Amino acid sequence: CPKGCVGKIFCLFRFHMANTILIGMQWGDEGKGKIIDVLTANADIVVRSQGGNNAGHTVIHRGAKYVLHLIPSGILRHRKVCVIGNGVVIDPVALVAEIDGLRQLRVNIGKNLLISDCAHLVLPYHRMLDEQRELRRGRIGTTKRGIGPAYGDKAARTGLRMSDLMQPIVFSKKLQAKISENNRILQALGAKSISFRDVNEIYLAAGEKLRPYVTNTVMYLHRAMDRGKQILFEGAQGTFLDIDHGTYPYVTSSNTTAGGACTGTGVPPHRMDRVVGVMKAYSTRVGDGALPTEDAQLAQMLHNLGREFGATTGRKRRCGWFDAVAARYAGMINGIDEIAITNLDGLDQVDPIRVCVGYQLHGKRLDVPPCDATQLANCEPIYEELAGWNRSIHAARKFSQLPTAARKYVRYISELAGAKLSMVSVGPARGETIML
Ligand code: IMP
Numbered sequence: 001c002p003k004g005c006v007g008k009i010f011c012l013f014r015f016h017m018a019n020t021i022l023i024g025m026q027w028g029d030e031g032k033g034k035i036i037d038v039l040t041a042n043a044d045i046v047v048r049s050q051g052g053n054n055a056g057h058t059v060i061h062r063g064a065k066y067v068l069h070l071i072p073s074g075i076l077r078h079r080k081v082c083v084i085g086n087g088v089v090i091d092p093v094a095l096v097a098e099i100d101g102l103r104q105l106r107v108n109i110g111k112n113l114l115i116s117d118c119a120h121l122v123l124p125y126h127r128m129l130d131e132q133r134e135l136r137r138g139r140i141g142t143t144k145r146g147i148g149p150a151y152g153d154k155a156a157r158t159g160l161r162m163s164d165l166m167q168p169i170v171f172s173k174k175l176q177a178k179i180s181e182n183n184r185i186l187q188a189l190g191a192k193s194i195s196f197r198d199v200n201e202i203y204l205a206a207g208e209k210l211r212p213y214v215t216n217t218v219m220y221l222h223r224a225m226d227r228g229k230q231i232l233f234e235g236a237q238g239t240f241l242d243i244d245h246g247t248y249p250y251v252t253s254s255n256t257t258a259g260g261a262c263t264g265t266g267v268p269p270h271r272m273d274r275v276v277g278v279m280k281a282y283s284t285r286v287g288d289g290a291l292p293t294e295d296a297q298l299a300q301m302l303h304n305l306g307r308e309f310g311a312t313t314g315r316k317r318r319c320g321w322f323d324a325v326a327a328r329y330a331g332m333i334n335g336i337d338e339i340a341i342t343n344l345d346g347l348d349q350v351d352p353i354r355v356c357v358g359y360q361l362h363g364k365r366l367d368v369p370p371c372d373a374t375q376l377a378n379c380e381p382i383y384e385e386l387a388g389w390n391r392s393i394h395a396a397r398k399f400s401q402l403p404t405a406a407r408k409y410v411r412y413i414s415e416l417a418g419a420k421l422s423m424v425s426v427g428p429a430r431g432e433t434i435m436l
């Protein structure tokens with residue numbers, strides 16, 4: 001504690017319970033849902049700041065599997081408040097379905113959920129445009145949830161927001177104009193047009209169901225911080241899907257890096273205390289775009305184990321070796337203080353294990369990923385090999401219980417990524433976690 005308190009119980013300022021940003025250091029699907037669930041134990045509020053229902057955060061709780069898309073993963077814990085911040089794009093119908101689905105699983109949703117009135121809406125024409133673009137040249141393998149077109153409207157200043165949906169007359173008027181504009185585009189693309197009446201009715205009904213949760217979340221968060229509450233910022237997707245720092249154009253349309261936690265919630269940078277980076281013990285990616293260390297044999301082995309299928313779309317994830325060039329860059333951009341390594345058990349039967357420590361491009365060695373997509377696609381990884389451990393590590397609960405080769409591997413990759421190792425996940429359940 002910077003105030004000099006000696007222990008948690010005596011700290012009047014709760015500084016040791018710092019505001020924490022959790023970030024994916026790779027291409028998404030790093031296992032953030034599980035790590036968030038573990039970290040939520042020490043938080044009061046869990047906030048999503050970007051992305052939409054393209055995200056799929058899997059949490060195993062009391063033997064049941066929950067996949068969260070829009071609602072922060074803290075919803076599964078008692079007495080935690082979950083906030084969907086202004087930077088998130090919300091499909092109101094999908095959100096209502098997610099709330100209903102969780103209620104059926106007996107998850108309590110009431111005063112513990114808040115939705116920003118400034119969050120932009122994902123509407124059916126966004127989804128249809130996303131689908132149409134994915135049929136054409138230049139596709140990027142999106143989740144087809146309408147995320148790109150919705151953020152496109154936001155940047156073009158023609159989007160509809162949660163606050164519009166809370167005013168039915170305003171919403172209907174704006175929606176009608178947007179639908180007639182988008183129907184012309186959809187017709188030109190040879191797609192079906194959309195009925196204003198149907199969409200208006202369905203979305204207004206969803207809006208009424210969401211009304212109790214919609215508020216100014218910026219004010220809520222600031223008041224909560226003034227009362228000493230601790231916030232956990234739940235990043236979605238990963239660093240290399242960031243619209244600015246990712247492998248453009250094969251990226252999502254939001255800032256998935258640490259800065260997005262500020263802009264997407266209204267919490268200023270100086271209130272952020274630590275950044276935890278989550279990385280898999282190997283690399284995966286869904287959708288198109290370069291994955292320099294991609295390895296078909298490793299992918300087949302992981303798929304045969306039933307691992308690495310997308311939580312949102314069910315697509316097979318592409319797999320590759322751990323990429324330290326990418327991880328180091330992610331560590332730098334996000335200011336990662338601590339690292340959580342997940343899916344270490346996925347490498348139980350792999351020997352030797354390869355780690356990419358540099359790229360080779362046209363005879364030159366690179367230590368940072370190039371910005372250009374074609375150059376990145378042409379990069380050849382430079383590998384080092386480490387010994388595997390050839391046994392199951394599921395039961396390990398202390399660092400000392402991991403085989404020597406596994407300890408060496410995680411220490412080495414976190415050192416390459418440039419931050420201290422604080423957690424190792426050896427299985428999907430909450431308990432299958434080693435805290436260092
Ligand atoms: P979009 O976010 O649906 O526009 O998809 C853009 C790219 O990001 C595609 O390659 C998707 O597969 C990828 N993507 C989006 N959300 C996630 C996620 O939560 N995990 C992993 N990849 C994602």
Ligand code: MG
Pocket residue numbers: 028029030055056057058311312
């Ligand atoms: Mg996911």
